Amino acid sequence: MSLSFFPGRRVTVAHVVTCGCPAATERAPRYGAWVDADAEAARASAAAGREPLPGCEMPDICPQYPLHAEEIDADGPAPEVNTHNGTARLLLPLLELSVTDEDGQGDPYGTLPAPDFLGRVLTALALTPPDPGARGRAGRFSTGGRAPGHLQRRLHDLHHLAQWCQQHDRPVTWG
Structure with a gap:
């Protein structure tokens, strides 16, 4: 499981x-309709001996995986920050975004105007002590570790996202 932070109100111009x-x-x-791009992705993925796409960063393994249809945003490539749930449980309270109901369950979904989100990120960057990291644990359930400074790196990623959203007059959404 994971939690993603991304620009809200996507305006699709092509597929x-x-x-x-x-x-x-x-x-x-570019395709004008999702169904056309999706049908072509299925056709190309099923073709025997498919070549890697021009510009592919992993041409040796690309043909082994299916292609997919994707929307093209009017504002160009938009940043997205995807975090593991463990990291999200640490970041949300730092950003004062953790909402807890009477059962102690959090609601990790929401949207904020970019300037508000940017203010929360800047405050978290200023007030959060250096992240010492955490060792992973193995046993009946394995949990991954966290390298020192990981939370600060993720906060910097969120800072970049918030700035992009502010420049493009888009809110920041998470979920």
Whole structure:
């Protein structure tokens, strides 16, 4: 499981067939409708001996995986910050976004105007002590560790996202 932070109010101008690599997505032919791009992705993925897409960053393994249709945003490639749930449980309270109901369950979904989100990120960057990291644990359930400074790196990623959203007059959404 994970939690993603991304720009809200996406305006789609086209659809492409892509492997997911940014350069391949940028070079891909545009389709006006999702169904057309999705049908082409299925056809191309099923073709025997498929070549990697132009611009693919992993041409050795790209043909082994299916292609998919993707929307093209009017504002160009938009940043997205995806976090593991463990990291999200640490970040949300730092950003004062943790909402807890009477059962102690959090609601990790929401939207804020970019300037408000940016203010929360800047406050968290200023007030959060250096992250010492955490060791992973193994046993009946394994949990991953966290490298020292990981929370600060994720806060810097969120800072970049908030600035992009503010420049493009878009809110920041998470969920």
